[in-house]
Amino acid sequence: MAGKEIEKLTKLISKLPSLGTRSSRRIVLQLLKKKEVLLLPLIEALNEVAANVKTCEICGNYDTQSPCSVCASDKRENGIICVVQDVADLWAMERVSLFKGKYHVLGGVLSALDGIAPEDLNIESLLCRVRKDDVKEVVLALPATVDGQITSHYLLSRLREEDVRVTTLAQGIPMGAELDYMDEGTLQLALNSRRQL
């Protein structure tokens, strides 16, 4: 087919999430076609990210500075920490721009299947922050999966020893959803947690 450089690039791109061989090939062709406006700027942007972006030493966010802009901001409350599984979840929360506290990225959730134990997650650093920064509330914003809920319960048991309020995101029917299409678990949950109007 074409040179081995193209083969190599296609293979690498196909490893990225949500891409396969076919879309990867299309992307490589697009990059070659638009060398000046796409390929070269992409190389530059990747280089900049590779050179400048680091993991925040406090919360685990990605930013060009460490502590990251959230941790360094004096407009955000120190007394409330939102615990998320991943940086992607932190960004999702930030897009809502409702939460005005700080974050803590766990780096995963406990999983017997994948062999992820408490010491594999950033749990000690969380407890450290709770003690040191006089934190009043920890919001657990972990996924609503079995592993996520087990992790929430584990964190709750660890945080009970500290003088801190532990909360979690509300569960129920998502906005715009038809009841008809909801699974039974969610319906049960929403019924049990019903609130007075």
Place this chain on the structure above:
Amino acid sequence: MAGKEIEKLTKLISKLPSLGTRSSRRIVLQLLKKKEVLLLPLIEALNEVAANVKTCEICGNYDTQSPCSVCASDKRENGIICVVQDVADLWAMERVSLFKGKYHVLGGVLSALDGIAPEDLNIESLLCRVRKDDVKEVVLALPATVDGQITSHYLLSRLREEDVRVTTLAQGIPMGAELDYMDEGTLQLALNSRRQL
């Protein structure tokens, strides 16, 4: 959210075919997470492609050499040229590895809507090759769309002036297809072009 370097990269990646903002964000996170095994090798591979890959001066293929490996090969027949719309189509033909002639990339198809006229396509260079290389057959492998077929007819009228056989890919029911799911146009075509067993 995160630094402007990350924003910039996310925006660039979301411009690639088959990617939107959401998948682009996931890709950037994956790249940051796997800096050593993904981000840095990707930068290297992109740099290599940007530095080494060029357009073949004869057929329009992408390769590290010009003339490309297909045009330069002495194992391939000079007397038969397959005309394709795009390099992607050339690669698709090469994956079948049945065709043993040379290629010619048109760079698009005629389109009144997009304002693409004959002079915008690599048609003159095709006629040149046909005359110069003593070509016996031109296989038109253009898309089976209206624009593709119009382009095929245009090329046929231009090639009639030369002493060359012009063929086109067979049309009909694709392999593995259920008749039930075929459009009427394809069924009509397949019936009209039916062959004796």
